[in-house]
Amino acid sequence: MxxxxxxxxxxxxxxxxxxxxxxxxxxxxxxxxxxxxxxxxxxxxxxxxxxxxxxxxxxxxxxxxxxxxxVNDRKTLGLLTFKGFSEVLESTPLSSTTQNLKMGTTAVWPSPFFYEPTASEKEAGCFFLERLRSVEGHPVMLEFTYIPQKGVPNFFENMENGSLFATLQQEYKIEILKVLQDVRAIHAPEAILKRLELIDNTPVLHINRKYLTNTSDFHIYSSLYCNTTKYSISNFFN
Amino acid sequence: MxxxxxxxxxxxxxxxxxxxxxxxxxxxxxxxxxxxxxxxxxxxxxxxxxxxxxxxxxxxxxxxxxxxxxVNDRKTLGLLTFKGFSEVLESTPLSSTTQNLKMGTTAVWPSPFFYEPTASEKEAGCFFLERLRSVEGHPVMLEFTYIPQKGVPNFFENMENGSLFATLQQEYKIEILKVLQDVRAIHAPEAILKRLELIDNTPVLHINRKYLTNTSDFHIYSSLYCNTTKYSISNFFN
DNA sequence: AAGTGGTCTAGACCACTGC
DNA sequence: CAGTGGTCTAGACCACTTG
CATH class of the missing domain: 1.10.10.10 (Winged helix-like DNA-binding domain superfamily/Winged helix DNA-binding domain)
Incomplete structure (x- = not known):
């Protein structure tokens, strides 16, 4: 019907x-x-x-x-702004890799959380995902992602290929509509510096993100630590 | 009125x-x-x-x-939309000020420039503008802006009130359509740290921007240094 | 059942741009 | 001036959520 x-x-x-x-x-x-x-x-x-x-x-x-x-006759407009990592790099000559460091499920969200999950998300618990992105063999981004355990059955099984947003869209019809983000320059904790292969005191770019989706009361949360010594983070929006 | x-x-x-x-x-x-x-x-x-x-x-x-x-109550600086600084803050309880440090004209653009101006922009020379933005008395952003000397007669006279984008739109019908930007976390030069009232080694957020406008071959270039110790830089995309 | 947001109608007057 | 988008009113019925 x-x-x-x-x-x-x-x-x-x-x-x-x-x-x-x-x-x-x-x-x-x-x-x-x-x-x-x-x-x-x-x-x-x-x-x-x-x-x-x-x-x-x-x-x-x-x-x-x-x-x-x-004023425009092409699609992908809004999406350029928060393309996933792989999509951004796929059209460049740079080689990039993604390494899954941790994947898991927890009934209890981390606390204090950088953006407070909603009550029903909190109750549902979450999947977490820790990934390291590298370009030309150099680590550039450490990514912690949290996804509510609501309406995404068999999530990890479906995500084997590594493209988070593609999986959400294809398997669950969840689309990203907006991103709310917070950017800071920080001194990162030792553990994070080590992952990014940086020496002490190197400034790190820290981004906290809240993705809003077409599904009511369903958000995705990410915390990103970026090594910007070699590559800067760029974006394009309108 | x-x-x-x-x-x-x-x-x-x-x-x-x-x-x-x-x-x-x-x-x-x-x-x-x-x-x-x-x-x-x-x-x-x-x-x-x-x-x-x-x-x-x-x-x-x-x-x-x-x-x-x-779902949100952040008191951060939503600066990455291209609303100007003043517009972002005008409806918050935070007090903000803008201090013009330098204003001037030069036939020769700085070099090397962070985004290369177009040939005709280079030839025209530029206005430059150095401003310090503060929130609640604390300096948060040092801004270097460069505007081509093309089609904006009496620019400084018209800009006395300090709102750059409003002036461009009202006086010259120049509207910002898109922004291309580059973000990094850096160790800022001593002179910049001092302006931002930061001690040595504090990480600083550095943003280079190129604004695209509705006027052909007319771009605005900005280089921003942000003190994110107290306020983060936030934005939202859609 | 009562209250909420989602969609929609049929008007109205205004400010702005072009000719 | 006529035509455009910007703002606004006073209704209506629907789908959805909770008690």
Missing amino acids: EKTLPHYKKLHLALRQGILSGAIAKGSLLPSENELSARYNITRATVRQGLQELVREGFIEKRMGIGSVV | EKTLPHYKKLHLALRQGILSGAIAKGSLLPSENELSARYNITRATVRQGLQELVREGFIEKRMGIGSVV
Whole structure:
């Protein structure tokens, strides 16, 4: 039984399709809100709800007094910002590896936790994952990831290939919508320095992340320690 | 003459203020949309518009059948969106100041430059701007900004109030579309440490940025040094 | 059953941009 | 000036969660 999509979502998908297929050229104007409203037999409020999603995705921009301009015709926009490690590097000539140091399950989340899990997440317990990423043989990132034990049966079995986000999306239809993060420069504890093959007192980049997903009350938490002596952490967002 | 803010924006700021100040505890529920609607004498549609902004910022999450849960109450600097420094802090209880250390013009860009300016930018020369941002009296960020001398006549005269991005947008219709950035943890030079009132060897967060604008062949370049001992740098992507 | 957020309608007036 | 997006009202019905 297919449930029919909300009107605003149908409009959103139709327009997105038009943009991605090239039928609506980059740089051109979308039909006005009033026209879309008439054409789709929905009110302007509903049209705006659909357009808003396109704005959020970076496909269009609204120009007061003018209309909605198509400013992009490619997908992957929002995703570039928090691509996983492997995806970021796969298009470079650099060789990269990921080493799983620990994987496990615990009923009790670490405490104090860098972002407080929600009550139901706390109750569910979590999977944890400790990984070391290296580029050209040099360790660059130590990653501690925590995933609630909710709605992800057989998680580790499904994750054998190592791509966390791909697994979540394919097996459980969990998609990352946003990332909230906190960045600091710190003196890392000895144990972490050793993993990153750094000498004492080398500054380390510390990032705490909370990923928001399309699943209500389900977040992924990561704490990253980065050796930025050779490679910096870069990102691109809009 | 103060222009009065839209109702949804007033609601948004009021709630954000409440969350940041701790008056509305993390983990608690916001008043329901109906109640906010009644309390502020606005319709529910307008309430939803205001709440939506809080969702986008990662302060609350909506739970179907439950309400709006406060999931974040950080008092950190959400600087990586391209809102400027002042805009980020204006609705928090934290007091912030900006001190202009240097402003000037030079025909020759610094070299080597952290992101290479384009040929025409190089030829045009640049304005430079050195500013120190403080929160609650503590210096948190030393900012070096470089702007091409192209299409921005009387730039410094127009920028007296200190809001760089607002000036660019209002006076010159230049809007920031995207940001490319590079982040590292470093040992900062003595001169920079001193400005940030840090002792020797304290790790410093260093960010190099290239802002892409709606104006062709016009970029803004910034190099930021952040004292993250007290406040971390935070952001959210979507 | 009662309350919440999710979707939607049918209007209205305003500020802004272009001609 | 006409047309655009920005804001807003006063309703309505639905799906979902909890007691």
